[in-house]
Amino acid sequence: MKIAQIAPLTECVPPKLYGGTERIVAYLTDELVRQGHEVTLFASGDSRTLAQLVPCAHVALRLNPQVRDPIPYNVMMLEQVRQRADEFDILHFHIDMLHFPLVRECAGKTITTLHGRLDLPDLVPFYRTFPEFPLVSISNDQRKPMPPVNWAGTIYHGLPADLLPFQPEVAGGYLAFLGRISPEKRPDRAIEIAARTGMILKIAAKVDKVDQAYWEETIAPLIARHHNVEFVGEINEAQKAQFLGNATALLFPIDWPEPFGLVMIEAMACGTPVIAFNCGSVPEVLDRGVSGFIVETIEQAVECAQKARGLDRHLVRATFEARFTAERMARDYVALYERLSLVGRHEAFSATQTARSVSVLM
Template sequence: MKIAQIAPLAESVPPKLYGGTERIVSYLTEELVAQGHEVTLFASGDSVTQATLVSCADVALRLNPAVRDHLPHQVVMLEEIRQRAHEFDVLHFHIDLLHFPLIRDFADRTVTTLHGRLDLPDLKPFYAAFPDIPLVSISNDQRRPMPPVDWRGTVYHGLPADLLPFTENPRGNYLAFLGRISPEKRPDRAIQIAAKVGMSLKIAAKIDNVDKAYWETVIEPMVKSHPHVEFIGEIDEREKADFLGNAGALLFPIDWPEPFGLVMIEAMACGTPVIAFGCGSVPEVIDNGISGILVDSVTEAAENVEWALRLDRRKVRAAFEKRFTAQRMACDYVDIYRNLPGVRIKAAPIRRSNGQALDLQAVA
């Protein structure tokens, strides 16, 4: 199939540091190429891919100090896509909603994965105005606030199986927090949990401009007042493997309807169990008692740290391999592509680059 993947321009694909959506677009794009599809990636020019790259900005917009407003750059990308839409069997958008009016004439061979929260009040009238645009959710819980729309499926995120190595015997006696410093991610809870159990906590996190006041007034004072808490800052993929793999457990103490939570499966890939508050998608991702522990409070989390540390890390990794690989994610999406009403291709069996056939049903 000829497939266009349309990524956000804020970060490169894959991102240099933080950037969950762009990371998933990268994993999906590379796996689709490996399965033999002809893939074109619309993204920033500093992206790295085996697909055909269409540069829609010289570098990721967040990393370009000359960029004041992202919108003009996004509109230029959409015009490029409009002119070239006829070249593709399927166009897969990962940019939320800006493209909806543009794709009316060819929406039946598009799909849009919604990567963010959908419970914001301004979104409901928007999606009610576009009930026929094919959509994919990244968890079933993500769908709850939405009006009736054209859901084509739920596709859980996946990682390349060899991206983050399994660590059976972690070297560090610490708990980990990885993500963003923001009120909904609740790093304050992570600090409280570590303090209650007397364990070290390492925080690897990005601080956006909008969250600087929260960092300076709430989290930074907590970090300074707890001698066993270490703030590392943003880390890259290489550092992530060591950071997660050598942790006793990942703390995921969120306080919002998390659409997916990529860091949970990153930890699972390393064999590291997750202690997570049961918000949003979390109960769909974590197999309670196998890949992690679901809790409802700081006290309950602290009481279950010892149990989490005793979980079999081989079973944590096995849960990842069963449910959250990039190969499974790509196969799910290909199945959705082939069932779009505007797609008329009857495809031959897909083969990976190693020649192994994938068990996919071709749909006319």
């Protein structure tokens, strides 16, 4: 198939540091190429891909200090996509909603994967305005707040099987927190769990500008008060393998409707079990007592932190391989692409036949 992947321009594909959506776009795009498809990636010019790259900004917008407003760059990218839309069997968008009015005439040959939270009230009237666009959720829980829309499927994220090496033995023996410092990610819970267990906690996370006050007023003072808590900062892919692989468990103490939680399957790929609070997608991703524990309270998390050493890391890795590889993710998307393409061809054929019938009657 001829497939266009349209990525956010905020980060390159894959991102150099933090960036879940761009990471998934990278894994999916390269795996589609490996499976024999002709793929074109619309992304920032500093992206690295096996596909044909269409550079839509010189570098990732977050890394360009001259960029004040990302919208013009995204609109210019979408104009390139619109001009070339006839070249592709499917247009796969990963940019939320900006493209809807610009490609409405070919909505039937698009899919849009929604990577973010959908419990925001402003989204309800928007998606009601564009009911014809096929949408993909990344967990079933993610769908709950939405009005009736054209759901094409739920496809879980996947990672290349060889991206993060399996670590059968734990070298560090610490608890890990990986992601972003923000109130909904609850690093304060992670610190409390570490304090109660006495285990070392290492926090590898970015601090966005919007969360700077939360970091300075809440989290940084907590870290300073606990000698067993270490702030590592933002880490890259190579550092992530060692960071997760040497941990006894990953703490995922979220307090929001997490759409997927990529870090959970990154830990599983290393053989590291996950201790996660029961929010959002967590029950869909974790197999209780196999790849980790699902908890409701700090007390339960503390108890499970002690139990995590007893889980079989080989089974944690096996769960990842069975459910969350990029190969599986790409196969699922190809099946969806083919189904949508068949529907599109059928609709086009029906429209042609109707037009011919009207012409004869006239």
